[in-house]
Structures are given as structure tokens and as C-alpha cells.
Amino acid sequence: MKYYLTTPLYYVNAAPHIGHTYTTLAADAIKRLRRMQGFDVALTTGTDEHGQKVERSAQATGRTPEEFTAIVSNEFRTQWDTLGVQYDHFIRTTDPRHHETVRWLFERCLKNGYVYKGSYTGQYCVSDEYYVNEAKPGDPCPICGRPTETVTEANYFFRLSAFGDRLLKYYEDHPEFIEPEARRNEALAFVRGGLQDLSISRTSLKWGIPLEGKHVAYVWFDALIGYISAVKDTNLWPADLHLIGKEILRFHGVFWPAFLMAADLPLPKRIYAHGWLLFENDKMSKSRGNMLRAEPIRRVVGIEALRYFLFREIVFGQDGSFSYDALIGRYNSELANGLGNLASRTLTMIKQYRDGVIPEPTAIADGPLAAAARTAIDHAARAFDNFDFSRGLDAIWTMLSAADKFIVEQAPWKLARGSDPADAAKLNDALYASAEVLRIAVALLYPILPESTAKIWEQLGMTEPIDKIELAKLAWGELKPGQSVGQIAPVFPRIDAKTAIDQMRALEEEEAARQAKLLGKEAPKAEEPKGAIPPPSPKIEIDDFGKVDLRVGQVLSAERVKGADKLLHLKIDIGEPEPRTIVAGIALAYAPEKMIGRKVVIVANLQPRKLRGIESNGMIVAASLEGGAPVLAGFLEDVPVGARLK
Numbered sequence: 001m002k003y004y005l006t007t008p009l010y011y012v013n014a015a016p017h018i019g020h021t022y023t024t025l026a027a028d029a030i031k032r033l034r035r036m037q038g039f040d041v042a043l044t045t046g047t048d049e050h051g052q053k054v055e056r057s058a059q060a061t062g063r064t065p066e067e068f069t070a071i072v073s074n075e076f077r078t079q080w081d082t083l084g085v086q087y088d089h090f091i092r093t094t095d096p097r098h099h100e101t102v103r104w105l106f107e108r109c110l111k112n113g114y115v116y117k118g119s120y121t122g123q124y125c126v127s128d129e130y131y132v133n134e135a136k137p138g139d140p141c142p143i144c145g146r147p148t149e150t151v152t153e154a155n156y157f158f159r160l161s162a163f164g165d166r167l168l169k170y171y172e173d174h175p176e177f178i179e180p181e182a183r184r185n186e187a188l189a190f191v192r193g194g195l196q197d198l199s200i201s202r203t204s205l206k207w208g209i210p211l212e213g214k215h216v217a218y219v220w221f222d223a224l225i226g227y228i229s230a231v232k233d234t235n236l237w238p239a240d241l242h243l244i245g246k247e248i249l250r251f252h253g254v255f256w257p258a259f260l261m262a263a264d265l266p267l268p269k270r271i272y273a274h275g276w277l278l279f280e281n282d283k284m285s286k287s288r289g290n291m292l293r294a295e296p297i298r299r300v301v302g303i304e305a306l307r308y309f310l311f312r313e314i315v316f317g318q319d320g321s322f323s324y325d326a327l328i329g330r331y332n333s334e335l336a337n338g339l340g341n342l343a344s345r346t347l348t349m350i351k352q353y354r355d356g357v358i359p360e361p362t363a364i365a366d367g368p369l370a371a372a373a374r375t376a377i378d379h380a381a382r383a384f385d386n387f388d389f390s391r392g393l394d395a396i397w398t399m400l401s402a403a404d405k406f407i408v409e410q411a412p413w414k415l416a417r418g419s420d421p422a423d424a425a426k427l428n429d430a431l432y433a434s435a436e437v438l439r440i441a442v443a444l445l446y447p448i449l450p451e452s453t454a455k456i457w458e459q460l461g462m463t464e465p466i467d468k469i470e471l472a473k474l475a476w477g478e479l480k481p482g483q484s485v486g487q488i489a490p491v492f493p494r495i496d497a498k499t500a501i502d503q504m505r506a507l508e509e510e511e512a513a514r515q516a517k518l519l520g521k522e523a524p525k526a527e528e529p530k531g532a533i534p535p536p537s538p539k540i541e542i543d544d545f546g547k548v549d550l551r552v553g554q555v556l557s558a559e560r561v562k563g564a565d566k567l568l569h570l571k572i573d574i575g576e577p578e579p580r581t582i583v584a585g586i587a588l589a590y591a592p593e594k595m596i597g598r599k600v601v602i603v604a605n606l607q608p609r610k611l612r613g614i615e616s617n618g619m620i621v622a623a624s625l626e627g628g629a630p631v632l633a634g635f636l637e638d639v640p641v642g643a644r645l646k
Contacts, residue, residue, distance in 0.1 A: 003039035005030060005241040008248060009048040009093060009226045012072035013057050015515040016079040018322065019245065021294040022277050025307055026316065026387075027243050028085045032447035033384055036471040044230040045080060046091035047073040051129045051219035055207040061520025065207045069094055071518060083294060083303050084451065091230035093223055099209050101229035102217055105263050106156075106200075114159045114262035120199050123148035129219040131199050134610045142611060143247060155199040156215055163258040164195045170257065176270055178253045180317040183246055183273040187253040189562050193613030198255065224256045227268075239268040246273040272387060275319035277310075292322065293515070296507030300500050304452050305331045311389035311448050319565070324504055328497040335452075338400055339441065340492030343456050345407065346434040347488045353416045356485050358435055358461070359428035364477040369433045372402040373440050373476045380444045381471055389448065396444050403437040406430070435460065436479045443469050452491050461485045549605035550621065550645035552635070553580065558592035561612050568592060569614055574604060575642020583616040586630050601633040601645060 007027045010020050027043055034041045049069040058068035073092050080087060091098060109115045123132040125141035125148050132141055132148050141148055168191055171177060171184065178184040201215040202208060208216030228237055244252050249271075257267050279292060297306045309327045312334070314320025350356060361367075376399035383392030407430070415427040439460055442453040446466050457466040461483045553572040556579050561567035568587045571579040582602060601621040608617045622630035 001039050002236060003034045003041045003241075004231065004236040004239045005034075005041070005043055005243060006227050006230075006239055007043075007045040008244050009046045009091065009223050010076055011048045011051075011054075012069050012076075013053050015072060015075045015518060016293070018292040018294055018297075019277050020076070021079070021083065021306075022310055023243060023245060023274065024080060024085055025083070025310060026274065028087075029307070029311065029389070029447045030241065030243070030387070031086055032450060032467070033471075035467070036447065036469055037385075038470060038472070042088045042231065042234075042236055043086065044089040044091060044227060045076075045085070045087045046089070046226060046230060047076055047093065048219065048223040048226070049073060049093045050208045050217070050222055052202070052205050052207075053126050053129060055205055056126070057519065058207075063520070066094070075515075075518070079294070083298065089230040091226045093209075093226055095229070097232060098226055098229040101232055102209050102222055102225050103211065105225050105228070105259070105265070106211055106217065106221075108263035108265075109158065109259065110156075112262055112264065114162065115156055115200070116159070117154070118157045118197075118199075119152070119154045120157075121152040122150070124151045125149075134196075136607060136609060139609050143250075151204065153202065153204045154215075155203065155218075156201040156211065157197045158200045158221070158259070158262070160195045160198045160255070160258055163261060164191055166261060167191050167195075167254065167257060170267070177257075177267075178249070179270065179272050183249050183253070183317075185562050186246075186249060186564070189613060190250060190254060195254075220251050220255065221259065224251065224259065228265075238266040240270060242268050242271045244271065244273050246275055249273045272317070274317050275314075277314075278319055278321045279323070291512070292508060293511045295511050296504045297327070299507060300503045301327070301331060301495055304449050305335065307448055308335060308393075312393045314390065316387050316389050324501040325497065328495055328500055331492070332494055332497075334397060335492040336494045338397065338404075339445075339456075340490065342400060342403055342407075342434070342441075343438055343459065344488065344490060346431070346438055347459055347485050349412050349416075350431050350435065350485055351488065353412065353427060354431060358479060358481050358483045358485070359431050360481040361429045361432040362425050363429070364432075367429060367433050369399075369403060369406055369437050370476045372399045373437055375399070377440060377444065377474055377476075381474075384444075384447065392444075393448070396441055399437060400441060403434055407434055432479065432481065435485075436476060439479050440474065440476070442466070443471075443474055455489075455491050459486045459488055547605075548603060550601055551575075551604040552639050552641055552643045552645070553600050553602045554641050555595045555598050555600060558595040560587055560592060561614065564612050567612060568595065570595065570620070572600070572602060572618075572620075573641050574602065575640075580604075580617045581615060582618045582620055583611040583614050584620040584622075586620065586622060586632070589630050590632070598632070599635055599639065599641070 005027055007024050010016070024045060031041045031043045054069060055065055058065040061068055077090055106115065120131070123135035123137065123139060125132055125144065125146060127146045128141055128143045130141065130143060132139070135148050137150050139148055140146060168188070171188055175184070178187050200218045200221040201211055202218055203214045206216065208219065209222050211217055227239055227242065231237055242252055252271050260267050294303070294306060305327060309330050312330060313326060350358065376395045379395035380392040383395065410426065410430040412427055412430045415423045415430065438456065442456045443466070446453045446469065454466050551574045553574040555570055556573055557571040559569050561569050561583065566585045566587050568584050568590070570582045570584060572582055573579045580602070603619040603621065606619050608615050621633045623633065
């Protein structure tokens with residue numbers, strides 16, 4: 001059975017950071033898991049190398065786009081090799097075979113009547129390489145919030161508007177197509193809001209795949225096809241899984257299936273959009289200077305510490321927070337003191353009390369640990385199959401805790417001193433059961449911790465390679481008595497938190513500076529500490545301030561916007577015949593029910609704009625430190641609704 005999965009093709013305007021690493025390590029773990037389930041697995045990763053942003057970045061470094069993209073693409077490939085990622089295909093969108101595939105798919109869409117020539121005047125986000133059809137000049141990009149640019153050019157257009165009903169029907173018939181459910185609902189809301197035709201070519205730049213005349217392929221039309229071009233002339237397409245970050249769901253969950261439908265090609269079977277990785281509860285970003293990289297962590301604590309932390313600490317699919325303290329805490333408490341300690345104690349006692357040979361137990365199928373192990377196998381296997389890694393790991397650690405308790409209760413060191421034959425039998429049972437728990441634990445943990453579990457597997461004296469384990473056949477009692485254990489060595493030595501954190505921070509600064517130099521940029525400055533007050537903006541005239549109409553409003557209703565973690569949909573009375581509809585990014589700080597009846601300040605004379613398909617007529621006023629939560633402006637005295645602030 002084949003299983004084909006992909007990471008995104010990472011955009012080369014930035015060097016690899018921990019966000020890229022999170023997705024790629026997850027893909028690597030899923031590949032190893034599926035192999036344990038009997039699948040013939042292929043993993044594709046690679047780099048997305050065209051577009052206006054790349055062209056500008058190359059110019060800024062004094063390099064040609066070809067030189068620039070080759071350097072950054074090599075950074076990604078080197079990073080995945082260093083981290084031990086088992087990818088099978090690495091596709092660059094500058095590869096000639098990819099160019100051929102893009103033109104082939106373009107021609108199929110054109111022939112089927114879903115591509116036509118036109119022209120576009122509107123807003124474009126260079127950062128996301130995204131046409132913001134609903135935006136007006138000066139509006140921010142709805143994805144990243146950066147200012148959009150007004151562009152006018154001739155394009156080829158894709159008839160995305162023709163696929164609304166087909167996509168909704170497909171989502172309904174295939175509820176597993178987009179996961180988790182929150183991301184599926186987000187795609188549904190976007191499509192139900194109405195689809196507009198999409199430009200799929202550019203004539204204002206040269207750095208792209210030539211189509212016809214002066215047209216080059218729009219970068220998102222180009223990049224998505226890389227999943228096919230990477231495995232051209234194989235039987236791997238369609239993909240069984242596209243693993244992506246939630247910020248690119250629209251391109252993968254809406255545009256990509258429409259392109260494939262238009263070309264009469266099979267759709268991927270599943271798109272899984274995981275959450276963001278936050279740094280100490282703040283979103284990582286280059287502008288804040290809090291972007292982290294995997295290499296400093298690998299050099300100080302090893303990549304397996306990071307792999308374990310990401311899958312144990314974070315519910316896959318949701319946003320999760322990373323901190324150095326939490327990383328070291330998890331490592332020391334659960335790997336060093338937990339799994340590592342169990343391995344060391346168990347194998348050392350077998351060496352000391354039974355000359356390094358797994359003893360023959362009196363009853364393999366019985367005993368207090370057998371039920372715990374069977375439960376762990378069942379729960380972990382089902383959780384991992386659904387990518388619920390944290391729950392699966394929790395099941396394994398429940399078993400390990402039971403083993404620790406068992407060893408304390410059985411006290412093998414006391415049994416070893418006893419002269420009664422019954423004590424010898426109990427000792428054999430205790431040592432066998434402890435070793436069998438260890439074998440089952442490392443087998444289940446292999447997709448998450450491939451290097452360290454392989455070491456413990458070898459120390460147990462197992463002859464079959466750990467990567468050949470069949471998960472469906474994993475069961476209690478398969479450890480062979482009479483088997484000799486191997487050379488014992490610590491796998492998870494304890495880490496001094498302060499020393500390690502200082503080293504990681506210092507190496508992070510070095511790596512950030514190295515990457516910045518590579519990209520021809522200044523080294524990022526560290527984010528200002530929370531509570532720091534930014535300097536005043538440039539001074540304005542009193543007439544400029546007079547243009548802003550600030551009004552007192554009272555919130556009549558508030559509800560969360562589906563598919564948007566930060567947005568509230570508000571109805572606000574400002575003394576007009578009808579209440580205002582305002583969409584505000586305050587949902588993480590203010591629960592909807594707490595807003596009703598509250599008096600707030602709004603900017604009443606902003607041009608309306610659409611957010612998540614809702615037309616927002618104004619802006620709510622809040623104070624915020626850089627990276628901090630918003631704090632709404634309010635009043636101590638009773639102020640009438642509709643009063644103007646001067």
C-alpha cells in the first residue's frame with residue numbers, strides 16, 4: 001500500500017526556522033508511523049522559489065534570483081539532513097521538470113475552459129504573494145496584516161467562481177478532506193462567502209515560470225503543482241496527506257482542489273493544517289526578532305529533545321507555546337528521569353542479578369504491568385493514527401509511571417538478596433516485566449524519538465531493527481527470555497537548565513546573524529521586553545487629527561468569527577438609526593459575553609472593509625504594547641452613546 005505525504009514547499013525569502021522545523025518533523029514522524037503500519041511511504045519536501053518577493057530579495061543582496069534561491073534552498077536541504085528527516089523527494093520550483101508540469105496543468109485548465117485572459121487592477125500582498133480582491137488601496141492583507149500594493153496588469157484568470165458549489169459538495173461528501181474541524185469550518189466559510197476569479201499569471205515581473213507571451217505563472221499556482229512534479233512518472237499521486245500550517249489553508253483547501261478539478265486530476269485525500277508555534281505565548285515573527293531556529297537547540301540538547309517537546313507539549317492542530325524553560329523541564333522530568341531512568345535501572349539490574357540475560361518469567365501473560373501495556377498499545381496506536389501525538393504520549397507515560405511504581409513495590413534489590421526460591425521467581429518476573437514495558441515503550445515511541453529509541457532497543461539486545469516493527473503485531477510477552485542485553489549507556493543525561501538555556505540563546509544569536517548575512521539582511525534585533533513603551537510616531541498637524549471621527553459606542557451583541565481565533569463580530573450602537581457592524585481583533589483578550597453592554601471608543605469614519613466575509617464599518621480603539629494583549633479604551637464617567645471625542 002502506498003502512502004504519499006508532503007510538507008509545504010517552503011518559501012525561500014527566509015531561511016529555515018523552528019516553524020518550518022515543526023511541520024517537517026511532524027511529517028517525518030507520520031512517515032515513520034505509517035511505515036510501522038505497513039505502508040510504502042514517500043515524503044516530499046522542497047522549496048518555493050519564484051515570485052516578486054524573491055525577486056526583490058535577490059536584488060537587495062546583489063545576487064541574481066538563480067544564485068539567491070540556490071543558496072537558500074540548500075539551507076533547507078542541509079537543515080533536514082542534519083535533523084535526520086527521512087524525505088524521499090526534494091523538489092525545487094526552479095527545476096525544469098517542475099516547469100514542464102506547471103505548463104502541462106495550465107494547458108489542461110485552459111483547454112477545459114477554466115482559464116481566460118483579462119486584466120487586474122487591485123491590491124496585492126507581496127509578502128504572501130496574494131491578490132486581495134476585496135481590499136481597497138491602503139488596506140492591510142487579511143492574512144499577514146502588512147500593507148497591500150496597488151497593481152495593474154494583464155493576467156490569465158482562473159474561473160474560481162465556477163467551483164463554489166463543487167467545493168462545498170466535496171467538503172460535505174469528504175469531511176476528512178480538511179482537518180482539524182476548525183480549519184474545515186474556516187474553508188467552508190470562505191467558500192460560502194463567494195469566490196471570485198483568481199489571477200494565475202503575472203506580466204509585471206520576469207522571475208517565474210513562462211506560460212505564454214510575457215506571462216509567468218503566479219507563484220501559488222506554480223508552487224502547489226510541485227506536489228505533483230516531485231513524483232512525476234510515479235504512481236504516488238494523489239497525495240494521501242498535505243501537512244501544512246494553518247496560515248496557508250486557503251491556498252491548499254480552496255485554490256488547489258479547484259485547480260485539480262479544472263484539470264480533471266484526482267484531489268489529495270487529506271489536508272491537515274496545524275497551528276502556530278508561539279514563543280512564550282507570542283507569535284514568532286521576523287519583525288519582533290523572536291524567531292527561533294532548530295540548530296542551536298540541536299547542538300545543546302539534541303534534536304530528540306525538541307521532537308519530544310513539540311509532540312508532547314502541543315496538541316497537534318492547535319497553537320502551542322515554546323519556551324526554553326519548558327523544553328528543559330520536559331526533557332529532565334520525562335526523558336531523563338522517566339524513560340531514561342527506567343532503561344538504566346532495568347538493564348543494570350538484569351546485568352547485575354541475571355548476568356545480562358533476560359530471565360524466564362513464571363507467567364508472561366499475567367501481572368500488573370500486562371494490562372497497563374495493552375492499554376498503552378491500544379490508546380497510543382489510535383491516538384497517533386489520528387495525529388493526536390500528545391494524547392498518545394500521555395498513554396505511554398501512564399504505562400511508564402506504572403512500571404516505576406511496580407519496580408518500587410517489587411524491590412528487585414531485596415529479592416536478589418533472598419534465599420527463598422520464591423524470591424528468585426519473583427525477581428525473574430519483575431525483571432522480565434520491566435524489560436517488556438521498556439521494549440513496548442521504545443517501539444511505540446520510535447516515530448517520535450527514532451535515534452534514542454534505536455539506542456535503547458540495541459541495549460535491550462533486540463536483533464530485529466527497530467524500524468522494521470509492525471505496529472499491529474506489537475503485543476505483551478514477545479520479549480524472548482534468554483536474550484542477552486547489550487552495552488548499557490545513558491541515553492538521556494540530565495541537563496542543567498541555566499547552562500543549557502544560556503548556550504542556546506547565545507547560539508541562537510549567532511545563527512540568526514549567520515542567516516541574516518546569508519540573505520543580505522541586517523541581523524534581527526531582539527524584541528523589546530513586554531511593558532516597554534514605543535517611541536512616539538512622527539508629529540501630525542491638528543487638521544490631520546481632526547479628520548478622525550472618534551465616537552462613544554455601546555456593544556449590543558458580540559460573537560466569535562468562525563475560523564478566526566482573534567476576531568469578534570460586534571454590533572455597536574453609536575446613536576445612529578442602525579447599529580454598526582465592526583470586526584475587531586480582540587477575541588483572545590475579551591470573551592464575547594463580557595463585551596455586551598460595554599461602552600467603547602470607535603473610529604466612525606473609516607472606509608468599510610471585509611474581514612472573513614463580514615463588512616466591518618469602523619474600528620474599535622484599544623491600547624497595546626508591542627506583542628501584548630489589547631486593552632480597550634473606556635470611561636470612568638457615564639458618557640452618552642454617540643458622543644464625539646475631541
